[in-house]
Amino acid sequence: xxxxxxxxxxxxxxxxxxxxxxxxxxxxxxxxxxxxxxxxxxxxxxxxxxxxxxxxxxxxxxxxxxxxxxxxxxxxxxxxxxxxxxxxxxxxxxxxxxxxxxxxxxxxxxxxxxxxxxxxxxxxxxxxxxxxxxxxxxxxxxxxxxxxxxxxxxxxxxxxxxxxxxxxxxxxxxxxxxxxxxxxxxxxxxxxxxxxxxxxxxxxxxxxxxxxxxxxxxxxxxxxxxxxxxxxxxxxxxxxxxxxxxxxxxxxxxxxxxxxxxxxxxxxxxxxxxxxxxxxxxxxxxxxxxxxxxxxxxxxxxxxxxxxxxxxxxxxxxxxxxxxxxxxxxxxxxxxxxxxxxxxxxxxxxxxxxxxxxxxxxxxxxxxxxxxxxxxxxxxxxxxxxxxxxxxxxxxxxxxxxxxxxxxxxxxxxxxxxxxxxxxxxxxxxxxxxxxxxxxxxxxx
Numbered sequence: 001x002x003x004x005x006x007x008x009x010x011x012x013x014x015x016x017x018x019x020x021x022x023x024x025x026x027x028x029x030x031x032x033x034x035x036x037x038x039x040x041x042x043x044x045x046x047x048x049x050x051x052x053x054x055x056x057x058x059x060x061x062x063x064x065x066x067x068x069x070x071x072x073x074x075x076x077x078x079x080x081x082x083x084x085x086x087x088x089x090x091x092x093x094x095x096x097x098x099x100x101x102x103x104x105x106x107x108x109x110x111x112x113x114x115x116x117x118x119x120x121x122x123x124x125x126x127x128x129x130x131x132x133x134x135x136x137x138x139x140x141x142x143x144x145x146x147x148x149x150x151x152x153x154x155x156x157x158x159x160x161x162x163x164x165x166x167x168x169x170x171x172x173x174x175x176x177x178x179x180x181x182x183x184x185x186x187x188x189x190x191x192x193x194x195x196x197x198x199x200x201x202x203x204x205x206x207x208x209x210x211x212x213x214x215x216x217x218x219x220x221x222x223x224x225x226x227x228x229x230x231x232x233x234x235x236x237x238x239x240x241x242x243x244x245x246x247x248x249x250x251x252x253x254x255x256x257x258x259x260x261x262x263x264x265x266x267x268x269x270x271x272x273x274x275x276x277x278x279x280x281x282x283x284x285x286x287x288x289x290x291x292x293x294x295x296x297x298x299x300x301x302x303x304x305x306x307x308x309x310x311x312x313x314x315x316x317x318x319x320x321x322x323x324x325x326x327x328x329x330x331x332x333x334x335x336x337x338x339x340x341x342x343x344x345x346x347x348x349x350x351x352x353x354x355x356x357x358x359x360x361x362x363x364x365x366x367x368x369x370x371x372x373x374x375x376x377x378x379x380x381x382x383x384x385x386x387x388x389x390x391x392x393x394x395x396x397x398x399x400x401x402x403x404x405x406x407x408x409x410x411x412x413x414x415x416x417x418x419x420x421x422x423x424x425x426x427x428x429x430x431x432x433x434x435x436x437x438x439x440x441x442x443x444x445x
Contacts, residue, residue: 042336043071047098049084050076052323055358062353063343072340085110092116097328099337103156104323105144109398111326112147117155118327118334124154128338132345132364140395141322141363148236148398156324157345160360161368161390163320164220164288166191166310167295167380170303172283176201182284182307184385188225188254188317191284191310195262198283210277210285211263213255216415217408220319221286224394226251228315233397233407239444241399241407244433249426252414254312259419266419289361289386296379306380308389320393322363347371361386401443403436410435 048056053076060072075098078084085107091097092114103111111117124134134142134154138161145156168182178198182191195208212221223233231247234240242248259266264275277285278298286309287295295304309317325344327337344350347367354360355373362371368387376383399407410432417423 039336039339040067040069042333042339043073044099044331044333044336044340045073045075046100046340047075047077048102049079051079052076052102052358055354058357059344059350059353063340063350066343066349067339070336070339081107088116089114092328092330095330097330099328099331099333100340101326101328102323103145103326105321105396106398106404108145108156108324108326109148112150112153112155115329116326118329118331119150119153119155120157120327121152121154123338128342129345130342132342136364136366138363138365138390140393141320141390144322144395144398145324145326148400156326157341158322158324158363159354160289160322160358161320161363161387161393162288162290162322162361163318163386163389163393164286165306165308165318165385165389166284167277167287167291167306168284168304169277169280169282169299170305172202172206172281172302173198174303176206181305182310184308186307186310188310188312192258192262195258195284199262205281207264207275207282208262208284209258210275210282211259211266212286213415215266215268216412219396219408219411220321222251222255222411223397224309224317224319225255225312227394228312228317229254230313234399234403234440236398239400239440241403241433241436241440243407243411243436244426244430248433249429252418252425252429256415256418256425266415268416289383290359292376292380292383293359299379304379305382306385307382308385316389316392316394318389318393320390320395322395361390363390365391400440403439403443406439407432407436 046056046060053074057074060074063072064070077087088097088101088111097116103117121134137158141158141161142154144158145154147153147155166182170181173179173181176198178194178201180194191209198206199208219233226233226248229247229250231245231251232242235242267275273279274281276282277287278295280299280302311317325341327334331337347362351360351362351367352372355362355371359373361368361373368390374384414428414432417428418425
């Protein structure tokens, strides 16, 4: 067994992060089925991360109320990605995996390689999700649970179509006399122009835009921007990264431009609450649908709303990600696990509760169009934009082995070199690309 270096991640906000976790050698056949067992009178164990335990307990309670002869035992564990992956790997070796468990986009390929997750595609084809088929789900979100080496497999199903939008605080706009609120046809130039105007008119008391690139590791932001310019983060066909190519350099130039003018100065303290939109001193910020409940609480006295992210060359720059649910390869109660998933993904059953309890946007076209997730009292009044963003979202790029962690460190280093040391953007990110491609080459030998 070998362990690879990793950075700690918090899985409760996993859609905005990237991680690489310990890989294990194959432990068993890659498509073990386990005994199905009976559904009525069955008990399944559902494991989730600590941050999501309360809402998953509500799902379990609702399921058991609908089916009194069935039991779902909810267990929670760490919010740390490295620990979570290691726990599942250890449970796989000891034969103690839960029947159903939390999965996440950046973790899915690792769990598939470790033979933790069951391939769900055959079961879905056999009708184990009722009338739902793979084609009913947004393809890019399902794609996050297709292993790189076996793209015909589906090892998890997304729970929510999470995407980002542009949050803006009307109260701060009005305070400095700026009445040009974000519109759906804004470009990034528009966003920067208005942000700089707000920051200048306030004498720096108001930050126009929370720094879009953060500390340089936010692929959920920079990935879509690179793609909008015609570039790529990682190309699985060539097995190379393009973060130092000319199109990507255009993207980095755009992303680094607002520091100190439309945004605050660069800081390595990425978790500083004063740098976040809901601090009340930032006019605009890029955030996900999942940030809405917290923002409603912290900005209770402000007038704020959301808009789709501005475009670049007419292309959407919305990023996205997801967490999902998987069934263990070794589950001895797979029929019961499938029965729970069938109920959970039913628009009129589990998904209805998930929208009410967890702020979930169903990862299906029907769920986006007809779900209850939009039925919330403002702010934000324009919450429906997250459905539009989900359909066009550019999701986190799956990369082999530890190369994603190397990329995170390399882009952070390049960002710091440019903003703190004055290094040329092209030189910094071409060096970062070389570092990442060396890591990819080692992973794919």
